[in-house]
Amino acid sequence: MKLPSFIQIYNELIAIPTISSVTNDKIDCPNKELIDKLANWFAELGFKISLVSVPNTRNKYNLLATYSNDSNHTKGGLLLSGHTDTVPFDEGLWSKNPFKVTEVDNKWYGLGTADMKGFFAFILDALRDIDLKTLNKPLHILATADEEITMAGAAYFAQNTQLQPDCTIIGEPTSLIPIRAHKGFTANVIRVIGKSGHSSDPEKGINAIEVMHLVIGKLLELKQTLKEQYHNNSFAVPYPTMNLGMIKGGDAANRICGCCELLLDIRVLPEIDANSLYDLVCNTLKPIMDRYPNRIQVENEVDPIGGYECQKEEPALKEVEKLLNQTAETVNYSTEAPFLNQIAPTIVLGPGSIEQAHQPDEFVSMDYLKPTKIAIESLIKRFCL
Incomplete structure (x- = not known):
């Protein structure tokens, strides 16, 4: 199976409803269809796939895809992570179809285009131009469940994984500015x-x-x-x-x-x-x-979510800052970083703006398309070659 085009991958991810709701089980969606689709695409590229049912969710799954040319695939390398779910949407406030990528005025509209199913499309697109057989450190892709409500997927992964990557990148919409801490x-x-x-x-x-x-x-x-x-x-x-x-x-x-x-x-x-x-x-x-x-x-109301901080002196952070020519910042919103930071230095970095997250007519600007692909390629080459 050949990978679909970048826009088709994006569209197929957005087309699958993966809404999370802690208060309304009628709109809460399973993520298995999207997880299976990602699994097939990464398997086609030669990744080993692990699907895990996440406890304390409504039958939702985490995906871990690993590519390693070494028998010891647990240490070193890079982990690229994102969540598979979205927030609910108010149909009356959307002027576009939330489950279709709609291009208008150099923007791609759709639920999850920025926050953050689209990040997986960027990863897959970047991998087209990388000879994975040349990697000498492992590359891992993590797709988690229920970030928008309980963060159960990331918490369960952190509690049970044996991985010790050199760096973790969470692809939340940060306008491609590295984030090293949040409340x-x-x-x-x-x-x-x-x-x-x-x-x-x-x-x-x-x-x-x-x-x-x-x-x-x-x-x-x-x-x-x-x-x-x-x-x-x-x-x-x-x-x-x-x-x-x-x-x-x-x-x-x-x-x-x-x-x-x-x-x-x-x-x-x-x-x-x-x-x-x-x-x-x-x-x-x-x-x-x-x-x-x-x-x-x-x-x-929900389990407390801890704050997170990747220290300024952390070598992995300095490498990311150098690659992007950007000084890391801090934010007030929360991510899965407190959990993943337990296993590796974690930086939040991804395309799109947080200003569009959880908003009607969510979009990612097409201005991010080329620089995001370059950034992902650079990160993989730095931490896995």
Whole structure:
């Protein structure tokens, strides 16, 4: 089987719905069709293929494709990684077909063109012009599941792999600027269980909105404490941030509110353990919990995602900066880097802009086509030859 053209590969990847949704299983899609397609293409190029079912997902898979001319294929070389899923889309806000690559004004539109199924098309296209038999270090391609919701695919891979590459590249849309660090985050649901009743006699009830008012006051104190205690000038926003993202409670003006919920987002610097934030929030709210026993619940909406940092002095990072003639930067959004950085120095680098990610009419500018292919070829030759 001969590989299809670059645009056909791109189109076939975009045409397969691979939406991830943690809240709506009706729109959550399996990724097996896309994984099988990638497996066939990489197998055609001589890669050895491993497909692994990822636990705690709705029957989704990781793909690892490896090309090695050495019997010891676990050490050294390069790992190119991307996720196979996309976010949901609002059909009413898209002016193009999200499952077809549409070219308009030097842009390729489609769901996943930038974030980030298109990265696999760039890899395959670059490999056409490389004689893989000349590689003296292994080249690995990783395609993961569920990055957009739980990052279960990357987490499972990092926990179980024996690979020790010299460098990992995650092809998220960074405008081809290398990214060496990003913040971690946690999302908490805080629920106040009050006691409902008629508003004419407030003392007979416990108003959940009023208790939540006390909760918010304590959280804002924590927000200020985090800002004062932690600082990292590598980031544009150099301190941890807290966002009160959603609140809901009550059902009538003449009824004491019986339940109030708050969604909370905390973004932390890489040096802060994201897993510690749950206890930090609970300890902050302890005085109110003691005042209202068994009426305040704190839950993780999703498992915390740690921050990540590839040190400036890391040789692999310096090589990537030299190859691209670009100084690495930091960002506030999250990727799979905290997991893959456990096994190798990891840099986030890919075509397209993060400004188009998760947006209606997502696109990748065609200006990235040639430089991305050159960048991938250069990375493979540097780390695998």
